[in-house]
Amino acid sequence: xxxxxxxxxxxxxxxxxxxxxxxxxxxxxxxxxxxxxxxxxxxxxxxxxxxxxxxxxxxxxxxxxxxxxxxxxxxxxxxxxxxxxxxxxxxxxxxxxxxxxxxxxxxxxxxxxxxxxxxxxxxxxxxxxxxxxxxxxxxxxxxxxxxxxxxxxxxxxxxxxxxxxxxxxxxxxxxxxxxxxxxxxxxxxxxxxxxxxxxxxxxxxxxxxxxxxxxxxxxxxxxxxxxxxxxxxxxxxxx
Amino acid sequence: xxxxxxxxxxxxxxxxxxxxxxxxxxxxxxxxxxxxxxxxxxxxxxxxxxxxxxxxxxxxxxxxxxxxxxxxxxxxxxxxxxxxxxxxxxxxxxxxxxxxxxxxxxxxxxxxxxxxxxxxxxxxxxxxxxxxxxxxxxxxxxxxxxxxxxxxxxxxxxxxxxxxxxxxxxxxxxxxxxxxxxxxxxxxxxxxxxxxxxxxxxxxxxxxxxxxxxxxxxxxxxxxxxxxxxxxxxxxxxxxxxxxxxxxxxxxxxxxxxxxxxxxxxxxxxxxxxxxxxxxxxxxxxxxxxxxxxxxxxxxxxxxxxxxxxxxxxxxxxxxxxxxx
Numbered sequence: 393x394x395x396x397x398x399x400x401x402x403x404x405x406x407x408x409x410x411x412x413x414x415x416x417x418x419x420x421x422x423x424x425x426x427x428x429x430x431x432x433x434x435x436x437x438x439x440x441x442x443x444x445x446x447x448x449x450x451x452x453x454x455x456x457x458x459x460x461x462x463x464x465x466x467x468x469x470x471x472x473x474x475x476x477x478x479x480x481x482x483x484x485x486x487x488x489x490x491x492x493x494x495x496x497x498x499x500x501x502x503x504x505x506x507x508x509x510x511x512x513x514x515x516x517x518x519x520x521x522x523x524x525x526x527x528x529x530x531x532x533x534x535x536x537x538x539x540x541x542x543x544x545x546x547x548x549x550x551x552x553x554x555x556x557x558x559x560x561x562x563x564x565x566x567x568x569x570x571x572x573x574x575x576x577x578x579x580x581x582x583x584x585x586x587x588x589x590x591x592x593x594x595x596x597x598x599x600x601x602x603x604x605x606x607x608x609x610x611x612x613x614x615x616x617x618x619x620x621x622x623x624x625x626x627x628x629x630x631x
Numbered sequence: 632x633x634x635x636x637x638x639x640x641x642x643x644x645x646x647x648x649x650x651x652x653x654x655x656x657x658x659x660x661x662x663x664x665x666x667x668x669x670x671x672x673x674x675x676x677x678x679x680x681x682x683x684x685x686x687x688x689x690x691x692x693x694x695x696x697x698x699x700x701x702x703x704x705x706x707x708x709x710x711x712x713x714x715x716x717x718x719x720x721x722x723x724x725x726x727x728x729x730x731x732x733x734x735x736x737x738x739x740x741x742x743x744x745x746x747x748x749x750x751x752x753x754x755x756x757x758x759x760x761x762x763x764x765x766x767x768x769x770x771x772x773x774x775x776x777x778x779x780x781x782x783x784x785x786x787x788x789x790x791x792x793x794x795x796x797x798x799x800x801x802x803x804x805x806x807x808x809x810x811x812x813x814x815x816x817x818x819x820x821x822x823x824x825x826x827x828x829x830x831x832x833x834x835x836x837x838x839x840x841x842x843x844x845x846x847x848x849x850x851x852x853x854x855x856x857x858x859x860x861x862x863x864x865x866x867x868x869x870x871x872x873x874x875x876x877x878x879x880x881x882x883x884x885x886x887x888x889x890x891x892x893x894x895x896x897x898x899x900x901x902x903x904x905x906x907x908x909x910x911x912x913x914x915x916x917x918x919x920x921x922x923x924x925x926x927x928x929x930x931x932x933x934x935x936x937x938x939x940x941x942x943x944x945x946x947x948x949x950x951x952x953x954x955x956x
Contacts, residue, residue, distance in 0.1 A: 442826055466829040478824045480817055487813055494810050495829040539828075 393418040393578050394439070394547055399448035401438045407446065408434045410602040416595060418546075421569060421579040423589040423610065426599035427622060432582040433475060435599065436549045440465050440472040452547070463495055469546035475555060475582075479532050481525035485516050488524050492539035505542050513538045513568075530561030537568055547578045554585045566592045590614045598622065645797070652789045660785040661857070666897040667789075667796040668853045673877040673889030674803050675846020680875070681884035682807060682815035683839035685734070689745035690874040692752035693722045693844040695866030697851025699756065702769045702861055711775035715852040722848025726841035734837050741840065749868045756863035768862030772855050782856070792853055799849055800890075806842065807886060815839060819884070847874075880918060882928030891929050 395415045402408035408431045416422045424432045437443045439450055441461045450458045452468055460468065471492075479488050489509065493502030510517040513534055524532060533553055540548055550569070554562040562585065569579050570592060583589035590596050596613035598606035600622065606613060613619050652660050672690055679687045700718035705711055733744040756763045763769065774782045775791065782791040806812050814835060818825040822832050855861055873896055881892025899917070903910035925932040 440827070442823070461831070462826050463829040463831060472827045474823050474827050478821070478827065480813070480820065480824075483813055483816065487810075490810050491813060491817060491828050494814055 393420075393453060394580065395449075395451040396435070396439070397449040397451065399435070399438060399445065399450065401443060401445040401448070402434065403443055408602050409438060409448075411604070412448070412599065412602065413604050414597055414607050416578065416580060418578055419573055419576045420594040421573050421581065421592065422595040422597055423586070423593040424580065424582045424597045424599055425584075425586040425589070425613075425619070426605075429601075430599040431602040432599055433551050434602070436472060436551055436580075436582060440470065440549060442472075466495060466543060466545075469544065471540035471543065471545040471548050473536050473540050473548065473550040473553070475551040477529075477532055477556070478536050479524035479527075482523060484521050484523055485527070485535060486520040488535055489516065489539050489542065492542035496543060502542060505544070509538045509541050512541070512571075528561070529557050530564050533557065533561075533565050534568060537565070537572075541572070541577075545577060547580065548572065549580050551582045552584060553581065554583060554588070562588065586619070587614070648793055649790075652786055657785045660789050662898065662901055664785070664789045664792045664857050666893055667792045668850050668857055669874065669877060669897055670890045670893040671796055671799050671853065672847045672850035672874050673881070673893045674800060675843040675850070676874055676878050677843075677883060677886075677889045678803065678806070678815070678846070679840050679843035680878055681882075681888065682812070682819060683836045684819040685836055685840060686739055686742040686875075687745045687840060687843060688742055688868065688871050688875065689729075689749040689752070690843075690847045691866045691868070691870035692745075692749040693726065693847030694851035694854060694870070694874075695752055695756060695861075695863075696722050696725060697848030698855040698861050698866070699763055699769070699851075700848075701852040701855040702772045703762070705772050705856070706769065711773075711852075711856065712777075715849070718852045719845045719848040722851075723841050723845040726844030727837065729844075730837045730840040734833050734840070745871075746868065749866075749871050753863050753867050756866065763863070766862060768860060770860040772859050772861075774856040774859070788857065792857070795849070795853060799846065803846070804886065811835070876918070880921060880928055882930030885928065885930040888928050888930045895929070 393416055396412050399409050399412040400407060412431070412435055424435065426432050434443065438445050441459065441464065445459055448458070449456060452470065455468070457465065457468055462472070465472075480491070486506075489506055490502070493499070493505065496502050510520070515531060516535060516538055519527065519531070524535060527535065537548070537550070537553075540550075553565045553569070557565065566588070569581065573579055573594075581589060581593070590610040590613055593610040596606070596608060596610040597604065598613065598619060605622075606616070606619070608616075651663055655663070672694055676687060676690045679685050697718035700721055701711065701714040704714035704717060729744060729748055730741065733741045757766055759765070774788055776782065780787060780791075782788040807815065814825065814828070814830055817828065818830065818832055818835055825832050825835075851866075854865070858865075877892035877896045878889045879892065880895050881890065882888030895918070900910055900914050903913050906913055921929070921932070925935070
């Protein structure tokens with residue numbers, strides 16, 4: 393579904409990614425883990441066209457989308473939910489949702505999708521006229537995910553969805569992602585809460601110093617002592 | 632829940648504007664018209680500054696482009712209704728041309744480019760006598776005549792200005808309340824968030840700047856028949872700072888902020904004239920105090936007072952982070 397081939401990139405001339413390689417299958421959840429500064433969020437920005445790719449390739453269902461702009465990536469069916477709170481606090485739930493389809497030329501379709509998405513997230517329908525700031529942290533994250541779904545994405549890139557949420561709200565968000573996977577959407581997620589994220593994922597990917605160190609089934613990574621070692625400040629030995 | 636207070640206040644405001652000139656002298660009518668004209672320019676700058684987060688220091692020069700275009704065309708016999716769109720369109724195009732290279736660079740580069748542009752405009756207007764009349768300017772521009780509605784006397788001209796102000800404000804209301812207007816908010820608060828929605832932040836900012844410039848052009852198109860005499864000094868950098876002051880004093884990013892700000896900058900000095908030689912000192916002190924104690928402007932001050940006396944729903948502790956976004 394999504395394939396990264398020897399991706400090098402970074403901010404301007406500063407290189408953060410030093411050769412990222414992975415393939416993720418369709419309708420799966422893959423969690424990217426790694427210590428701080430490993431380049432996890434940077435990979436997402438590189439895929440989504442938000443920073444310079446120096447070399448390498450990004451392939452989406454075999455199609456080369458390297459260096460596509462964010463608007464083009466959305467056209468290819470990719471959406472990105474950045475880290476932190478991304479709702480516009482003073483706008484209503486409905487107007488926040490509407491922003492997800494702002495680049496679409498087919499606004500009638502966007503309206504119809506807004507209704508469909510509200511069916512998927514009944515909480516949003518109940519609160520459609522409320523300001524986003526009045527939602528709880530978990531509800532705000534659900535609103536962001538709902539907004540990302542507005543244009544029928546094939547792939548969602550979601551960066552640290554659990555940040556700032558209480559454990560039960562994290563479970564709510566994870567349950568939403570599992571539901572999306574079951575509906576055929578591919579989810580690529582960065583998560584600091586590695587244990588909980590891998591437990592609900594199909595695949596896991598370990599990044600360190602801008603390189604892919606491990607890529608395997610999530611349960612295999614969960615059982616691998618090297619992963620725990622990495623998070624305690626160690627490194628994964630080559631080979 | 633929608634509060635009924637806002638439409639009522641808006642209606643009362645419009646009635647007050649309609650009744651304001653009744654029984655007033657020509658000088659007061661001129662001051663009131665002048666306020667509405669500058670309010671149009673400030674409403675435009677508010678889109679650039681308050682919604683798109685870019686500082687433009689050339690609003691007066693765009694007013695100048697609009698004013699000189701309308702002056703030259705109407706003096707040549709072209710009706711105002713044809714001259715005005717030409718001036719507005721020219722400002723929009725110049726805004727695009729000026730903003731395109733400036734907005735390729737992040738930060739306050741647009742502020743420096745527009746500062747230079749305003750200076751350049753002033754020099755061209757002062758030195759190109761063949762076109763602009765040089766330091767002597769242009770005079771004798773006719774006021775629009777719409778057959779049954781001749782705006783030559785000051786009272787009809789005030790109502791004409793009021794109509795243009797209401798229409799342009801309604802258009803701006805439509806812009807800022809449209810999905811694209813809401814995107815301006817997304818852009819101002821967090822560019823990465825805006826880009827994650829597929830918005831081309833540079834293009835939207837450029838569009839906001841060009842529309843803001845076109846509003847200044849419209850204000851210029853009104854200024855020309857209002858004063859019936861224009862010269863380069865009316866569009867100098869200091870005048871751009873005055874328009875900026877209107878936006879900041881009223882409340883940048885609030886829809887009615889610039890209108891209130893324009894009232895402070897244009898009307899307050901007139902109210903303070905009874906203090907004779909002290910009026911500018913008092914006016915300057917009031918503005919400084921306002922900016923020190925309420926940087927969000929008069930509308931922000933009003934909201935703070937309203938929250939103090941009529942607290943709204945208290946936000947939960949876990950939403951504080953969201954509140955700061």
